[in-house]
Amino acid sequence: xxxxxxxxxxxxxxxxxxxxxxxxxxxxxxxxxxxxxxxxxxxxxxxxxxxxxxxxxxxxxxxxxxxxxxxxxxxxxxxxxxxxxxxxxxxxxxxxxxxxxxxxxxxxxxxxxxxxxxxxx
Numbered sequence: 001x002x003x004x005x006x007x008x009x010x011x012x013x014x015x016x017x018x019x020x021x022x023x024x025x026x027x028x029x030x031x032x033x034x035x036x037x038x039x040x041x042x043x044x045x046x047x048x049x050x051x052x053x054x055x056x057x058x059x060x061x062x063x064x065x066x067x068x069x070x071x072x073x074x075x076x077x078x079x080x081x082x083x084x085x086x087x088x089x090x091x092x093x094x095x096x097x098x099x100x101x102x103x104x105x106x107x108x109x110x111x112x113x114x115x116x117x118x119x120x121x
Contacts, residue, residue: 006031006034008026011025011042012025019052022045023053024042024054026059027060028061029061031064031067039070046077051083052084053074053086055071055085056088057090068097
């Protein structure tokens with residue numbers, strides 16, 4: 001589903017080793033124009049009690065401070081509910097942004113979806 005012309009967000013719920021896991025695929029750009037809509041979609045999944053999350057970032061081209069705040073909010077919600085959050089394959093721009101903001105240590109990054117699924121177990 002397209003959140004707006006700048007971003008496509010695909011949401012899947014998968015059963016991994018008996019646990020429900022939300023998998024988010026971002027493609028495009030996250031900014032102040034679309035972050036509210038993204039948060040609303042993710043909030044609906046959290047309302048279903050799913051707090052294990054894999055976020056695939058290889059096609060995310062850009063995010064700004066509102067996007068970083070969104071990731072921090074997701075991480076806090078997941079931690080408060082005993083879930084796990086794994087980020088996969090960030091683009092160079094996104095990885096550099098997390099490095100520059102000293103947030104790389106706050107998140108678990110892996111290189112593949114398979115590796116993320118193993119860590120969720």
